[in-house]
Amino acid sequence: AQTVTQSQPEMSVQEAETVTLSCTYDTSENNYYLFWYKQPPSRQMILVIRQEAYKQQNATENRFSVNFQKAAKSFSLKISDSQLGDTAMYFCAFIVHRGSDDKIIFGKGTRLHILP
């Protein structure tokens, strides 16, 4: 079975600090994609960053970067210089390529509070 585990249900950090959200996953597939989604209190889910499993280089999007360890099946998200607007639920997810269609599987999320 494909699973995604986020071991930190809730985290709080001071504004401008760096925070790392952890994510581990389990799959026997070799062709898959990993994502971090952000869901602010307004509930609209938006994509933060994505990583192709076949790429060794870690993805980076401005203040957001990932540490992808394929052998360990680990995919953590680092937020640098955190801002109040980063307060949200963060979901780790991955897609297993099944041929003509893909199925995305989400973790249970980490609630992140950025404190002023």
Added chain:
Amino acid sequence: EAGVAQSPRYKIIEKRQSVAFWCNPISGHATLYWYQQILGQGPKLLIQFQNNGVVDDSQLPKDRFSAERLKGVDSTLKIQPAKLEDSAVYLCASSYYGGTRNNEQFFGPGTRLTVL
């Protein structure tokens, strides 16, 4: 570009009643997804459409849930009859093409359903 639209935003019903949710995806997006997000959990895929055909409905409780996308554009999700455990946020998402290997899923604001 207009985002994914959903209505209603909130719905409160009593158990055994029926309810329907509506979703209008981003123009040109062939793939439409319905997710159920129970409080404290990540989204769970209920059904995935490619144009007007069903790609995956393996986690849809078909005895009470139904969904359609007759013209390959907007979609409705129905619950009949509702149970207490159906209380959740129902998210609709769309992507340009089936699968999200290279295409981002865009999420709507969701419909929060409360079953009393």
